[in-house]
Amino acid sequence: MSAVEVERVSKRFGLREEPAWTLKERVLRLGRRAPVRDFWALEKVSLEVAEGETLGLIGHNGSGKSTLLKCIGGILQPSSGSIRTKGRLASLLELGAGFHGDLTGRENVFLNGSILGLSRKQLEARFDEIVAFSELERFIDNPVKTYSSGMFVRLGFAVAVNVDPDILLVDEVLAVGDEAFQDKCINRVREFQRDGRTIVFVTHGVETVRQICDRAAVLNAGRLIAIGDPDECIRRYRDSLLNRTTWYGDDEPDDPEVLTSARSMATQIVRIDRISVERVDGAIDSPVGPAEPVKVHLDWSADEVVDDVAVSFMVFDEEGKTLYGANSDQLTQPVGPLSGGGRLTFTIDRLPLMRGVFTLSLGFHTHDGEVVHDFAEHRLEVMSEGVEAGILDLRPRIEAQITEAT
Amino acid sequence: MTAVDPLRPGGADERVVSARLGVVGQIREVVRYRELLLGLVRKELKVKYKDSTLGFLWSLLNPALSLGVFYVVFQIFLGAGIPAFAIFLLCGLLVWNLFSASLAGATGSVTAAGGLVNKVYFPRVILPLAAVGAAVVHFFLQGIVLVAALMVTRYDVELTWLPLLALAFVATVALATGFAIMLSAVNVYARDTQHILELSLLAWFWLTPIVYPVDVVITQTEARSVPDWLYLLNPIVPLVMTFQRVLHNRVDFEQEVRLRENGPIDIQITRILPDESFLWYVSANLVVIGIGVALIGAALHVFSRLEGNFAEEL
Numbered sequence: 001m002s003a004v005e006v007e008r009v010s011k012r013f014g015l016r017e018e019p020a021w022t023l024k025e026r027v028l029r030l031g032r033r034a035p036v037r038d039f040w041a042l043e044k045v046s047l048e049v050a051e052g053e054t055l056g057l058i059g060h061n062g063s064g065k066s067t068l069l070k071c072i073g074g075i076l077q078p079s080s081g082s083i084r085t086k087g088r089l090a091s092l093l094e095l096g097a098g099f100h101g102d103l104t105g106r107e108n109v110f111l112n113g114s115i116l117g118l119s120r121k122q123l124e125a126r127f128d129e130i131v132a133f134s135e136l137e138r139f140i141d142n143p144v145k146t147y148s149s150g151m152f153v154r155l156g157f158a159v160a161v162n163v164d165p166d167i168l169l170v171d172e173v174l175a176v177g178d179e180a181f182q183d184k185c186i187n188r189v190r191e192f193q194r195d196g197r198t199i200v201f202v203t204h205g206v207e208t209v210r211q212i213c214d215r216a217a218v219l220n221a222g223r224l225i226a227i228g229d230p231d232e233c234i235r236r237y238r239d240s241l242l243n244r245t246t247w248y249g250d251d252e253p254d255d256p257e258v259l260t261s262a263r264s265m266a267t268q269i270v271r272i273d274r275i276s277v278e279r280v281d282g283a284i285d286s287p288v289g290p291a292e293p294v295k296v297h298l299d300w301s302a303d304e305v306v307d308d309v310a311v312s313f314m315v316f317d318e319e320g321k322t323l324y325g326a327n328s329d330q331l332t333q334p335v336g337p338l339s340g341g342g343r344l345t346f347t348i349d350r351l352p353l354m355r356g357v358f359t360l361s362l363g364f365h366t367h368d369g370e371v372v373h374d375f376a377e378h379r380l381e382v383m384s385e386g387v388e389a390g391i392l393d394l395r396p397r398i399e400a401q402i403t404e405a406t
Numbered sequence: 407m408t409a410v411d412p413l414r415p416g417g418a419d420e421r422v423v424s425a426r427l428g429v430v431g432q433i434r435e436v437v438r439y440r441e442l443l444l445g446l447v448r449k450e451l452k453v454k455y456k457d458s459t460l461g462f463l464w465s466l467l468n469p470a471l472s473l474g475v476f477y478v479v480f481q482i483f484l485g486a487g488i489p490a491f492a493i494f495l496l497c498g499l500l501v502w503n504l505f506s507a508s509l510a511g512a513t514g515s516v517t518a519a520g521g522l523v524n525k526v527y528f529p530r531v532i533l534p535l536a537a538v539g540a541a542v543v544h545f546f547l548q549g550i551v552l553v554a555a556l557m558v559t560r561y562d563v564e565l566t567w568l569p570l571l572a573l574a575f576v577a578t579v580a581l582a583t584g585f586a587i588m589l590s591a592v593n594v595y596a597r598d599t600q601h602i603l604e605l606s607l608l609a610w611f612w613l614t615p616i617v618y619p620v621d622v623v624i625t626q627t628e629a630r631s632v633p634d635w636l637y638l639l640n641p642i643v644p645l646v647m648t649f650q651r652v653l654h655n656r657v658d659f660e661q662e663v664r665l666r667e668n669g670p671i672d673i674q675i676t677r678i679l680p681d682e683s684f685l686w687y688v689s690a691n692l693v694v695i696g697i698g699v700a701l702i703g704a705a706l707h708v709f710s711r712l713e714g715n716f717a718e719e720l
Contacts, residue, residue: 013718070717074527077714089527097525100449102456107449114445115528 002086003167003198004049004072009081011042011067011222041067043222044081047256051086052196054189056209056230058237059219060319065202066171068219069093072200073169087166087198090116094171095156101145105136108144109159116163126162133184134158154181161188168192170201186212206234206320207357207379217256224256231377238320266372270302270309270338270364275378277360287381290393294351296378298362301341306364309336309373313346314361315380317391323358329367354393355384429706435529442528446536450511451543465544466551469499476617487661488619488678490654493561496552497649498616501574504545505582505642506607511537512586513593513603520720530713531706534590538583545575556653564655567684573691574648580698581641587705591712594719614642619650621677641697644690647679657681 015037042064049055057065070076072083073091098115099108109130113123131140134155136147144152170189189212192199203209209216209230216233218226218240226236236257276284278295288294298311312327328335335344363375388395436443455461476495480486488494512534516523519533556563593599615623623637637643651657658677 075524076717091526094521094525098519098522100453102453103449107452111445111449114439114442115522115526117439117442117528119441120445 002048002084003051003053004047004086004200005084006045006047006068006072007082007084008044008046009042009068009071009078009083010040010044011064011071011076012079013039013041015039040222042071042078045219045222045224046081047217047224047227049198049200051198052193054193054199054201054212054214056213056216056233057200057202057219058204058206058209058216058233060204060237060240062221063219064222065219066093067222069169069171069200069202085167088117088164089167089169090160090163090165091169092157092160092171093169095153095160096144097156099144099152099156102143104143105131105140105147105155109140109155112156112159113163116160118163130155130158130162133161133188150181157185161185161192165197167198167200170199172203204319206237206316207318207359209234210377226257228258234320238316238322266374268374269304270300270306270373272298272362272364272374272376273301273341274299275360275362275376277378277380285379287383288351290354290382290384290386291350291352291395294348296346296348296360296362298344298346299341300338300344300364302338305337305339306373307337308366309338309364310367310369311335311344312361312363312365312375316359316361318357318359320359323353327365327369351382352393353382354386354388354391355382356391357381428710429703432529432531432706432710436531436535439529439532443532443535443539446532447539447543450536450540454540462547465547469496469503469548469551472499480617486618487659487676489656489659490559490561493552493555493559494619494650494654494656494678495617496548496555497653498614498646500545500548500552501578501642501646501649502611502614502616503548504541504575504578506611507541507544508538508579508582508586509589509603509607511540513589513600515586516590516594516716517597517720523720524717530716531587531709534586535583537590538579538586541582542579552653561653562655564652567652567687570648570652570684570687570691573688573695574645577691577694577698578642578645580695580702581645584698584701584705587702587709591705591709594712594716610640610642613640614646615650616646619676619678620647621679624680625677638690641694644687644694648687648691651679651682651687654678 045064045068047055057068059065067076069091070093071078072085073089073093075091075093096108096112098112100111103111106127109127110120110123113126113130114120118126131137134151134157136151136155136158139147139151144155147155186208189199193212199212201213213230215228216230217224218233218237220240225240226233274297276297276299277288278284278297279286279288280293296313310328312325314325315323317323358380360378360380361375362378364373365371365375366373384393455464458464460467473492473495477491481488481491515533515537516530522528523530555561589599589603620637620643627633627637657679658675658681661674661676663672663674
C-alpha cells in the first residue's frame with residue numbers, strides 16, 4: 001500500500017498581467033475578468049510513495065516541486081487530478097510558521113503544535129522533549145520576537161519533528177541552523193526513516209538527496225521527467241539544468257523515465273574503490289582553501305586488462321551545475337590500459353574555487369563514451385577566510401596607469 | 407479542499423486532496439481541530455492585551471466610555487429621559503459589541519494569517535471562528551459589568567424571562583458566525599471588504615435601537631403607514647430587544663412634560679418597547695437562529711468554494 005498516491009495532478013496558476021483589481025475596478029469593468037495568463041505549475045504528474053520510503057523531489061526553481069509538495073500537504077488544491085495520502089501527515093514547509101512574536105516560546109510551542117494537529121495533552125507530554133531538542137531551555141519564557149533567527153527555526157523544527165507523523169513533508173528546511181544543529185536534524189530524519197515513516201522532501205541540495213533518499217523524482221517545467229535511483233535522477237537533473245528544455249503546449253507529457261541505479265548497469269570491469277582529496281599539507285578529505293594546490297586520488301581495481309578505457313573528471317556545484325567536465329582523451333592524457341589495481345592522481349595546481357561544497361564526479365568509460373565501466377562521486381569542500389565574494393577564485397591583479405596628469 | 411482528515415491522532419486515515427470539502431466536511435474538520443480553535447482564541451486575547459498596562463480592563467473601559475458619551479448626549483442634551491439609561495444602553499451594547507467585534511475581527515482573519523495559510527494545512531474556517539470566539543469572551547467580560555451593576559442597584563430584572571437571554575445569545579453568535587465566515591473568505595479576493603464593513607457597521611449601529619428605544623421607530627413607521635416589519639428585517643433588532651426586555655425590564659415609563667411655558671405639568675407615557683408576549687420573543691429569537699444557521703450553511707458553502715485558492719491569493 002502506498003502512503004501517497006498522486007494521480008495525474010495538474011495545477012494551474014493565473015498569472016496576473018497587471019496589479020490586482022480592487023473592488024472599484026471590478027465594478028467599473030463589470031463582466032470582464034482581469035487579464036490572466038495561464039501558467040501550468042504542474043502537468044499531469046503521477047507518482048506513488050511507498051510506506052516507509054523517502055522520496056526526494058528535485059528540480060530547478062520554478063519546476064513545480066514545491067507546488068507538488070503543497071498539493072500533497074493539502075495547502076493548495078490541484079486544478080485536476082487527485083492525491084491520496086494515508087496516515088497522519090505533517091508538513092514542514094516553513095519552520096515556525098505561525099509563531100507569534102509577542103507570545104513566549106512556551107505559548108508558541110502550544111499554539112504551533114495545535115496548528116500541526118497535536119492535542120494539548122500530547123503537547124504537555126512532549127513539551128520537555130521539544131524544549132530539550134531546541135536547546136532553548138533558558139529562553140523558553142521569553143517572547144519569540146527576542147529570539148535570533150537561528151533560535152526561531154530551532155524551536156520550529158523541534159515542534160515539527162515532535163508531531164510524530166506517518167508522512168512527513170519537508171521543504172528545504174534542513175538547511176537551517178549551525179552545522180551541529182543540521183546534523184541533529186539529519187539524524188532526526190534518519191530516525192524517522194528507521195521508524196518506517198514516509199518522507200517526501202524538496203531540495204536543491206543534491207548532496208542531501210544522495211545522503212537520505214531511497215528514490216528521487218525530477219521535475220522540469222511542471223512535468224515529472226524521471227523517477228527512481230537518486231544518483232541517476234541527480235544526473236538527469238543536471239542535464240535538465242544544462243539545457244533547460246520546456247515543453248509548453250504539448251497535450252500529453254511524456255511518461256517519466258524510470259531510472260535504476262546506473263552503477264548496477266555499469267560493466268564494473270574496472271572499479272572505483274575510493275576517491276580522496278589531498279590538501280597541500282597532506283590532510284585527506286579536509287576542507288581546502290582557495291587557490292591551493294589539490295590532488296584528487298582515485299583508487300581502482302580491475303579483474304582483467306581493460307584496454308578501451310578513459311577516465312572522466314567533473315565538478316558540480318551544490319545545485320548540480322557543471323563547473324568543469326573533461327575526460328582523459330579530451331585532455332590528451334590517456335590512462336589505459338589498466339589491469340590489477342592502482343591509483344590515478346589528478347593534480348590541480350591552483351584550485352580556482354573560493355568557497356562552497358562541490359561534488360567531484362569521476363568515472364571510467366570506453367573511449368567512445370557508450371559504455372560506462374564505473375563511476376563515483378566525492379565531496380569537495382572549499383573554505384575561504386578571504387573577504388571576496390562568489391565561488392570562483394579569480395584574484396585579479398590590478399594595475400593603475402595614470403595617462404593624464406592634472 | 408481536503409476531504410477527511412489530515413491529522414487525526416491515531417486514526418487509520420485516508421485523505422483525498424481534490425474533492426472540495428462540503429459543508430458537513432467543514433464542520434467535521436472544525437470539530438477535529440477544536441483544540442486549535444481554543445488555542446487561537448487564547449492567542450487572540452493574549453496578543454491583544456500583551457504589554458498594555460491595563461490589559462483586560464480595556465475591554466471593560468470601552469463600553470464604559472461609550473456609556474458616558476451616550477448618556478451625556480441622549481439623556482442630557484436630547485432629554486430622552488429613559489430611566490436607568492445605563493442599564494438600557496449596556497443591554498444593547500453587549501449584543502452589538504458581540505456582533506460587530508466578531509465581524510470586524512473575522513474579516514481580516516484569513517488575510518492576516520497569510521503566512522500560515524501558505525505553509526500549513528488546517529481547516530481555514532477556524533480563523534474566522536477564532537475571531538468570533540474572542541468576541542464571545544469579551545461579551546462575557548462585559549456581561550460581568552452589567553450583572554454587577556444590576557446586583558449593586560438591586561435592579562428589578564424579569565427573572566422568569568431569563569432563559570430568553572440564552573436564546574438571544576445563541577442567535578447573536580449564529581448570525582455573527584455566518585457573517586464572519588462569509589466576510590473572511592470574500593475579503594481574500596476583495597480587500598475592500600474591510601473598509602466597506604467599517605462603514606456598514608457604523609450605519610448598522612445607528613439603525614439598531616441601542617441608544618434609542620425601538621418604539622421611537624415604530625411610532626414613526628406607524629405615522630407614515632410604513633409596515634413596521636420592515637424594521638424587523640434588521641435581524642439584530644429582536645436580539646437587542648430581548649436583552650432590553652429581560653434586563654432593563656421597562657416597557658414604558660412616565661415622563662413629565664410641560665406643554666406650554668409655565669403651563670401645567672402633564673404626565674405622558676412614553677413607550678420603550680412594544681408590549682409583546684414571552685412567546686413573541688421566543689419565536690422572534692428562533693427565527694433569527696434559523697436565519698443564522700442558514701447563513702452559516704451558505705457561508706461554509708462559499709468558503710469551501712473559495713478556500714482552494716487562498717494560498718495563491720495571499
